[in-house]
Amino acid sequence: MELTRREALHKIATGTATAVAVGSVAVGLPGQAEASGLKHAPPQALGLLYDSTKCIGCQSCVVACAEVNKVSPDTAMSPVHYVNQDLSSFTKNIIKLYKSPDNSIYSYVKQQCMHCVDPACVAGCMFKGLKKDAVTGVVTWNGDLCVGCRYCEIACPYHVPKFQWIGFNPKIVKCELCNDRVSAGQQPGCTSVCPTHAVVFGKREDLLKEAKSRVKTHPGKYADDKVFGEADGGGTQVLMLSHVNYDKLGMPRLGDESVPEKYLKWQKRLYSYLVFPVFLYGSIVAVVRKNWKHHEHEMAEEEKKTGLRAQL
Ligand code: SF4
Ligand code: SF4
Numbered sequence: 169m170e171l172t173r174r175e176a177l178h179k180i181a182t183g184t185a186t187a188v189a190v191g192s193v194a195v196g197l198p199g200q201a202e203a204s205g206l207k208h209a210p211p212q213a214l215g216l217l218y219d220s221t222k223c224i225g226c227q228s229c230v231v232a233c234a235e236v237n238k239v240s241p242d243t244a245m246s247p248v249h250y251v252n253q254d255l256s257s258f259t260k261n262i263i264k265l266y267k268s269p270d271n272s273i274y275s276y277v278k279q280q281c282m283h284c285v286d287p288a289c290v291a292g293c294m295f296k297g298l299k300k301d302a303v304t305g306v307v308t309w310n311g312d313l314c315v316g317c318r319y320c321e322i323a324c325p326y327h328v329p330k331f332q333w334i335g336f337n338p339k340i341v342k343c344e345l346c347n348d349r350v351s352a353g354q355q356p357g358c359t360s361v362c363p364t365h366a367v368v369f370g371k372r373e374d375l376l377k378e379a380k381s382r383v384k385t386h387p388g389k390y391a392d393d394k395v396f397g398e399a400d401g402g403g404t405q406v407l408m409l410s411h412v413n414y415d416k417l418g419m420p421r422l423g424d425e426s427v428p429e430k431y432l433k434w435q436k437r438l439y440s441y442l443v444f445p446v447f448l449y450g451s452i453v454a455v456v457r458k459n460w461k462h463h464e465h466e467m468a469e470e471e472k473k474t475g476l477r478a479q480l
């Protein structure tokens with residue numbers, strides 16, 4: 169059963185403290201992280217293939233992404249153009265330029281959510297605020313469940329989710345593969361406008377075949393003759409090809425194991441058995457009780473001295 173943000177906070181405020189007080193492990197608390205634990209993308213998984221050798225850096229995809237997702241432009245740098253230094257709550261998609269120190273090699277790189285096969289953001293969220301779709305594999309955010317703890321920001325190895333610091337009801341901003349458009353049979357905003365087809369949309373399986381075929385047809389053209397995302401960090405549904413080494417483009421070297429498998433095993437267990445939330449709130453209850461007892465003792469002393477009964 170899914171809990172709303174309000175119910176989740178209410179359960180934390182009441183349920184856990186009660187459970188700790190009676191010395192039992194609470195059931196039904198929201199603190200169960202939902203790691204996909206997937207070793208492979210679902211058969212119908214959707215994704216993108218970005219080939220930096222075809223990208224001309226026109227930024228049409230950035231503008232289209234902002235338009236279709238109704239993300240307000242960041243006007244800090246320029247009041248007339250979309251100018252984004254990095255992924256932020258103002259953009260779910262960014263094109264960056266890499267230049268070698270002697271300016272002889274350059275490449276564009278498109279950064280966005282990679283829609284990981286086993287996403288660390290999902291594993292890191294205690295409240296199921298992020299979810300990987302069982303069919304499409306798309307990773308989406310649910311504002312009704314998110315409490316704004318920003319664990320997803322910390323967990324993501326690609327530094328993708330961004331917290332919106334403005335407004336009364338801030339969101340976590342990240343690419344959700346234009347899932348509303350895709351459900352309606354449309355292309356994502358970015359792929360619908362790319363003039364060189366540097367970024368294309370489709371089933372991950374087909375995109376991977378296409379990417380591998382490009383590598384095979386042009387040996388030596390792509391860095392390490394590899395498709396980034398085939399296995400990196402357990403695999404991603406956004407795949408990348410580039411003639412420049414992937415780490416120079418800011419892509420982390422993760423190995424083939426997923427981040428939840430590698431680093432979050434214990435966290436997953438702690439969340440699963442609710443040890444961490446129970447310990448945390450148990451500590452809070454212990455501190456409050458200690459202070460309360462101290463206060464009661466002080467009041468009793470005061471009453472002895474003055475004969476007046478203090479009110480709590
Ligand atoms: S890239 Fe980051 S935000 Fe996107 S699915 Fe992977 S872990 Fe989550
Ligand atoms: S799929 Fe949609 S949200 Fe993601 S980068 Fe492309 S346009 Fe932006």
Ligand code: SF4
Binds near residue numbers: 364
């Ligand atoms: S629209 Fe295509 S060519 Fe233009 S910056 Fe985006 S990916 Fe590159």
